[in-house]
Amino acid sequence: MEKLSNSIADNIKRIRWEISEAAIAAGRKPEEIRLMAVTKTQSAARVNEAIAAGVDLLGENKAQELCQKYEEYHKDHVDIHFIGHLQTNKVKQVVGKVSMVESVDSFKLAQEISKFSQKLGVTTDVLVQINIGEEETKSGVAPSQAEELIRQIATLPGIRVRGLMAIPPIWKSSSENEGYFARMHEILVDIRDKKIDNVNMEVLSMGMSEDFAVAIRHGSTLVRLGTAIFGSRSYT
């Protein structure tokens, strides 16, 4: 990946323009697509720079990292979503801090989110994560099991299903990922048409720095961008 030398604010301005262009090209309204800044490995100060530049949605991958940076975030007008793999024993660290958990892939995890949401007297929105590439090593439910899991979660108090999330296989070719995005949109519409009580299938979270324009073409309503906003990450 090339190194981005632009400022965070410049990057966000360019990305907003690219989101608009992709939406208009797909016959959609730019306001239908929400931009998330994925904060992993970024300091709270850099995340606050993104917030100052107008970002109002953060994506957190790890409970511990969220807890470390949470107090420092300038979060008065900001929503936080959890987007990483969430162990059931970490749920209590996350519920109450985030308005949505995008990575729910088991009934057990949903039950924990329900339990701690009720304790705090909040409702936590969730997305069901689909393992759209059916990869052995990836989180998410198989596409064929999504509806059943959603029907189970719909019976729990303090939690509400709002849609689907996916991380397609590592980018091989844009045409391949295009197929995964199209399939995700089909699954969303299919489940929406069943009109399950207490379920509202309005959010389709897909598209990252490399492929968000393609995801928007296939109905994404939430794009999750890290590198495009902050530049390349250095992992430790």
Ligand SMILES: *Cc1c(COP(=O)(O)O)cnc(C)c1O
């Ligand atoms: C890291 C991450 C992203 C953002 O990836 P970039 O390629 O840096 O935009 C999006 N979604 C999830 C779940 C991630 O872990």
